[in-house]
Amino acid sequence: MNDISTLYIEHIKNLKSKTENILQEKNLDGLIVASGFLDYYLFDDHPVYFKSNPYFNHWVPLGNNPNCFLIFTPGKVPEILYYHPDDFWHKVAPLPDDFWVFEFDLKPIKNLSEGIDYLKNLKGNFSYIGPERNELPFKTNEHDVLNFFNYHRGIKSNYELACLKKANHLAAKAHKQAYLTYLDKTSEFEIHQQYLKTLNIRECELPYNNIIALNQNGAILHYSDYEKTAPEVHHSFLIDAGASFNGYHSDITRTYTEIEEFQVLIDLMNKAQMDLVEGCQIGSAFGDLHALANEKIGEILSEVGIVKGGPKTEIARYFFPHGLGHPLGLQVHDVGAKINDEKGAEQSPPIEFPNLRCTKTLEEGNVVTIEPGLYFIDLLLHDLKKDPLGKEINWDKVEGLKKFGGIRIEDDVWVGENGPKNLTRIAFERT
Numbered sequence: 001m002n003d004i005s006t007l008y009i010e011h012i013k014n015l016k017s018k019t020e021n022i023l024q025e026k027n028l029d030g031l032i033v034a035s036g037f038l039d040y041y042l043f044d045d046h047p048v049y050f051k052s053n054p055y056f057n058h059w060v061p062l063g064n065n066p067n068c069f070l071i072f073t074p075g076k077v078p079e080i081l082y083y084h085p086d087d088f089w090h091k092v093a094p095l096p097d098d099f100w101v102f103e104f105d106l107k108p109i110k111n112l113s114e115g116i117d118y119l120k121n122l123k124g125n126f127s128y129i130g131p132e133r134n135e136l137p138f139k140t141n142e143h144d145v146l147n148f149f150n151y152h153r154g155i156k157s158n159y160e161l162a163c164l165k166k167a168n169h170l171a172a173k174a175h176k177q178a179y180l181t182y183l184d185k186t187s188e189f190e191i192h193q194q195y196l197k198t199l200n201i202r203e204c205e206l207p208y209n210n211i212i213a214l215n216q217n218g219a220i221l222h223y224s225d226y227e228k229t230a231p232e233v234h235h236s237f238l239i240d241a242g243a244s245f246n247g248y249h250s251d252i253t254r255t256y257t258e259i260e261e262f263q264v265l266i267d268l269m270n271k272a273q274m275d276l277v278e279g280c281q282i283g284s285a286f287g288d289l290h291a292l293a294n295e296k297i298g299e300i301l302s303e304v305g306i307v308k309g310g311p312k313t314e315i316a317r318y319f320f321p322h323g324l325g326h327p328l329g330l331q332v333h334d335v336g337a338k339i340n341d342e343k344g345a346e347q348s349p350p351i352e353f354p355n356l357r358c359t360k361t362l363e364e365g366n367v368v369t370i371e372p373g374l375y376f377i378d379l380l381l382h383d384l385k386k387d388p389l390g391k392e393i394n395w396d397k398v399e400g401l402k403k404f405g406g407i408r409i410e411d412d413v414w415v416g417e418n419g420p421k422n423l424t425r426i427a428f429e430r431t
Contacts (some may be wrong), residue, residue, distance in 0.1 A: 004162055005099035011159035012103050015059065020074045022148045032119060032138060034130025035068035049204040054330035055129045057247035058153060061100055067112045069119060077105045081115045084108040147344030150335040154327055155365035161414060163248035164367055168412055168427035170243035171250040174198040176431065179256060182237040187230040188212045195241055207249035208332050211240035218405025219375045221322060236262055236404040249332050251369050252424050253410035262404045265304060269374055272296040273409045277370050280362055280413045280420040287350045287359045290324040293372045308392050318384040325369035326358045328412055366415040375406030
């Protein structure tokens with residue numbers, strides 16, 4: 001396999017070609033993409049941790065460096081105005097010499113004003129992607145331009161796929177260490193700290209806030225409190241955590257238990273999840289996959305005796321209240337979840353799931369998460385009891401399972417010509 005620097009060269013070549021197409025179509029002379037700017041906490045001089053504009057990282061695996069600008073003009077070597085200040089308050093990294101640098105004309109700037117002045121003196125009609133700046137005389141975040149890049153960001157290059165594989169490999173390693181820490185009957189906080197230690201990162205370097213949930217906390221979909229005291233009994237462990245490489249992210253969830261009653265449910269959910277992964281074929285509508293997930297969860301609820309009288313898909317929604325997954329890439333919830341072409345044409349969700357956020361038809365090169373869930377959420381169970389369908393529920397069975405919280409199993413899946421490739425399962429096998 002080609003090394004990452006060779007893959008990157010091909011990635012940039014294709015990105016420049018695509019960008020020339022949209023510039024020609026829009027009668028533009030060039031494109032400017034900002035890395036972003038520092039923001040500060042309210043009434044404070046302490047900056048919020050900076051994360052780079054993903055449209056910038058699509059070009060440049062630079063990391064989190066503010067006040068930089070990419071300038072692309074057809075027929076010229078792309079320029080990067082690289083923020084490199086004189087500063088004795090903070091550590092200033094040396095000018096980069098990584099593999100990507102040789103594809104650009106790197107122009108160091110000492111401050112943001114220098115960069116703004118340089119851009120204002122450019123001749124021509126440019127489109128600008130980034131946080132708005134009143135000083136810049138460019139069309140900002142044009143809908144048509146964003147739709148174009150949103151669509152093409154969804155079709156991953158071989159370089160991007162390599163980065164996503166690496167992000168999965170890193171996360172799988174940390175997941176395994178987190179599981180071993182759970183077996184030691186520790187607290188959520190200790191498990192979380194072990195995850196960070198394994199990756200050798202600070203919390204702010206995570207692609208998203210880890211979900212480290214023991215027992216009933218697994219029923220809280222975006223749980224991130226990390227209790228510091230271990231529970232008296234470890235009924236279950238749900239971990240939703242990722243890692244990053246060159247700006248690309250993984251998003252992985254596993255659920256564990258040492259209690260047979262709940263392991264039966266986990267095993268059924270695991271089989272259903274793997275079947276849904278196999279459904280990630282070119283031409284598959286993601287909304288249809290979500291509907292299929294509801295059918296499978298309805299079957300599981302019936303099989304384990306939670307629902308009486310056979311599977312009922314309409315009941316499954318009370319136990320599976322979120323979408324099946326989302327695009328993944330430079331953002332954890334990546335762009336293009338509903339669009340099917342570079343003009344931004346959206347695919348409507350299925351009638352029975354009007355609020356579904358990911359509805360696109362899968363194409364070769366897409367990477368999506370597949371994450372069915374089954375939870376015992378008091379708020380939704382209360383609503384189900386008031387629904388006539390509540391008469392079909394074995395409430396004693398539900399009460400006995402509430403202490404486990406819930407199940408979610410999530411893998412990152414690449415859609416290929418010969419079928420889906422499960423990047424996460426491969427990473428777990430090889431780590």
